[in-house]
Amino acid sequence: MKKKHIYIYSPSSAVRDKAAYRRGIQRLQALGHEVEVDEAALSTYQRFAGDDRTRVAALSRAAASRADVALISRGGYGLTRILDAIPCKAIAKAIERGTEFVGLSDFTALQCALFAKTGAVSWSGPALGEDFGAEDGPDEIMEACFDDLLQGQGEGTGWRVPPREAEMLAGFRGLHGATLWGGNLCVLTSLLGTPYFPAVDKGVLFLEDVNEHPYRIERMLDQLRHAGVLARQKAVLLGHFTGTRKLPHDRGFDMRTVADRLRGLIKAPVLTGLPFGHVPTKVLLPVGAKVEVAADGRDVFMVWGHRHAPGHRAH
Template sequence: MKKHIYIYSPSSAVRDKAAFKRGVKRLQALGHEVELDEAVLATHQRFAGDDATRLAAIARAAASGADVALISRGGYGLTRILDQIPYKAVAKAIDRGTEFVGLSDFTAFQSALLAKTGAVTWAGPAIGEDFGAEAGADDIMEACFDDLLGGQGEGTGWRMPARDSADLPAFRSIHDAVLWGGNLCVLTSLLATPWFPAIDKGVLFLEDVNEHPYRVERMLDQLRHAGVLGRQKAIVLGQFTGIRKVPHDRGFGMQAVVTRLRGLIKPPVLTGLPFGHVPTKVLLPVGAKVEVAADGRNVFMVWGHRHPHPH
């Protein structure tokens, strides 16, 4: 199943060149044709080239005709250029069959594209931290990526942590809801801008890294006070990693954040989604209609068969 994968850098500069090279070699070893954007390793300050360079890279990715346009890494950079991205060209590329995949800072691109065009992208791996991981690429992540390439992925499932599911009220299945979200910090930064998707009765998934639980709670409260959380059919929390606790937290952590949130909003808050800055991550179709059901601690999210576009 040889596919054409285009690697580009729309955000921060690639700093771990070894991981980047391992990731490229891993995709090539899987039999894929890997095309590197001409500016994929460019550097300007902390960015992968200046704003014009990264905008041009996005345009080249859209024009590449590749099966997948995959980011080298996240970091920071896309919110600087949201008012200049060629959204129509990207949406047309998606219509022609190019799947755009990424996470973290890429949430800004995905959210803005969804708000402007309704086009579906995929929350998924990056070349360096995932395919180029020093310990090797995660098996589940690779299997999910293969499903995307083959047009076979129809959904995902996971088990909520027992401590989180104990106080979850009776959960009814959800039908015909748009899946959206991504990195909590990036998404919250888009609130009240044209790049924030106006989605009601959707399924909002969130993750983050290196944010203390009080910062996570503050961002969740911002979304809650803005009316965003209460308008959804469900909130799905992925992995919140890199948390550094301090003595005066006195038991305040993500569990306390989740418990409080459940007491403040009507939509169910599900936890344990295998997505975020972690090796084991599923791929999620941002902007697609999904169905969600739970059986005890077991959660199932289905988006049905998405036929790959013929080139």
Template sequence: MSHIYVFSPSSAVRDKAAFRRGVARLKALGHEVEIDEAALASHMRFAGDDETRIAAIHRAAASGADVALISRGGYGLTRILPGIRYKAVAKAIGKGTQFVGLSDFTAFQNAVLSKTGAVTWSGPALGEDFGAEGEADDIMLACFDDLLLGQGEGTGWRVPQRDVDATPARRLQGIEHATLWGGNLAVLVSLLGTPYLAPPDGGVLFVEDVNEHPFRIERMLTQLLHAGVLAKQKAIVFGQFTNYRTVPHDKGFKLQTVVDWLRTQVKTPVLTGLPFGHVPTKVLLPVGARVDLALSGRDAFLVWGHAHGHDHDHDPHAHSHGH
């Protein structure tokens, strides 16, 4: 049984039913669930005013929980980044509290990485994932279990053939001990030029987004490109980009157009299809950890087992999940 601390650092919880379902599901899985006193607070669109949400983050860090899990994303973290006590967060992580979330949580994760070098996890949110109607996604649940058991060692997924054709395996050779970083693309770009984003040289950058038209995705990638960030990465990995609509005057301009264009702009390998984003099937990814990335045919492997100092006499892909 694990101790899971649920807190709300961003937008107010609007779907209370999903929140309750998420708590019930975690309890049914045998976990002890502690709900932050302000988890359901509301101030304008936020889960409480700025001071309330900063205090919630600090309570999560002081909770001694195995996992500090966000209730939801939305918006709200970038405006409170200066108020967070990063040393306290890093100390909690050092003692074993894993911070897990996605979307707006990207701001917190990259701020923690830039300020302390500590590892956090891109992964599920309480309402959206554990509180899903019907069954929660089994791959997400398995990856979350791996985190709790200290067994998560990597993830694997199938890339499209065009990725293989554009990215010969030799270009991925030697991608070892590279820092994994990234998250929600819009949030990442909002941190450029601030003290809360220190893009690692020679890193593996992963990105995802929701409700963003491909031209907006291209515009954001262009900003990272012109800021010199993309050329310094060993690989760029696209997660899931969902919930957008193309329009007639796009005249064939689509997400694949953006990927193809990006490949003309950087020598860095670009892979797609990572099972992460605003989708039910999501793996957990250690932001700030050292990873290896390899491509075998159409099978991509992102491995971080060595980041946790585990014994590696066994297959490093034994605990990988993908689709």
């Protein structure tokens, strides 16, 4: 495995779990990588990793780092506050030079803004603390996917849908050249009606969330549906929706209810089980890339082909 340069920065919430943060850095270093930490990575202002100006400056330094990967320390909240100040052009140029921007959760705001403004592709994937800094160690699948990104070998992913979705897949003819986009449902929905919401037609929309009750998830999906977003997609992929708590009032209303209802309201297939979200086992997904989607029985395959390996700079 070739040694890579990984830049750690904090564009959202303040790092509170310093132990996980340190474990993440040590784990990446143990894998042989050069880890560079942004000067403001541990800054704190209220709930944020520094005030807005500090976090914008951190984004600019990440873009100028010429690292192979710019990896967020954690998600949380903060990027929607600074969307109009994010240096999207500088980040897009950094991506052209070979720096891959990776993150999840609140990072969805940056990814959507970046794609809407520049068309640049970024990666939904791990964060330093919750993934590489996990107390029991990083998940093997997540780590393998991250290594594939570093080595330029990752070209797709696959998963198995629940048995109840097999019949729906029987008539699925596959998708070709569709744009993959999405991320955290709450963050994505908050961007509707702004210049930072990607106008994607005939896309593959993937969604996940954490600590949201199924009725809130359904309400956000309905907002996307009423806005015409879901009708323009070729497929909707539901990842993990974790941290939900069943209530006596629900009387059986759950995420399965939400997914089944959505299938009756839109033409695009709605597939569950995508290995992504606030879970240890997560794949890396290129937001803004063209993908092919196929199915064989209950197995779904999504490929995006070869993308340049970090470190292979464009000239």
